[in-house]
Amino acid sequence: MYDDPLAADAADTSRAPREVATALWRGWRRCCPACGHGPLLKGYLTVRDHCPVCGQDFTCQRADDGPAYLTILIVGHVMAPVLLWYFTAFRPAPATLFSLFAMGSVALSLYLLPRLKGSMVSFQWARRMHGF
Template identity: 60%
Template sequence: MNDPQETDRPMKNAMLRGWRRRCPSCGSGPMLSGYLKVRDNCPVCGEELHHHRADDGPAYLTILIVGHLMAPMLMWAFVKFQPDPWILTTVFSVGCVTLSLYLLPRLKGVLVAIQWAKRMHGFGLAANG
């Protein structure tokens, strides 16, 4: 028999909810109380979220994605348009910072949601999960 505490929760729904920075359990309550601070509990369903261990994962993934997107674009812009170095540096610096600020809280939400779906780090012990 499958114990409900041992089975995984729906990963795709949890990840989509995490990307939207919503509670992975109900999808309604906000997961974050600030830019990157994860709430202790969901204000809507009461799911405990303090178990997460996202640590440096979101920052690592953000750097990985931004670097892989911006480096080829930088090379393409340099070869195609041959702009002054200060223009290229300014434009791509702003682009990198903007993309990083956009991705970081969303990737943190996704990592917390994955941990919730896989019942990692104490998420499987919650009474309402």
């Protein structure tokens, strides 16, 4: 009936709204936002084409650089005050300070990046963006 999935979604007002908070939590856990059981990501950051449990199509998702920008924003806002506090409280050697905070920043970034990508894709799914 409709060639454009966005037009079809806008015209169909009978669809129940999707719970954004539930979708964000499922995305944070890297699970399918629709069913909550299937894996959303294949590997570290690659989004699956579809959910192996419920069959939800993810080919239309577009997270692009959003998760990376959010990761940088969060890591910077967490690590900068901690760095300032640690430096003023303990006055460590520069090599020690660099080593601790470089490893901490990398570890926090690696932890956050796939979770933020899952959350962003799930948010798009919940708001029916990009053809979901």
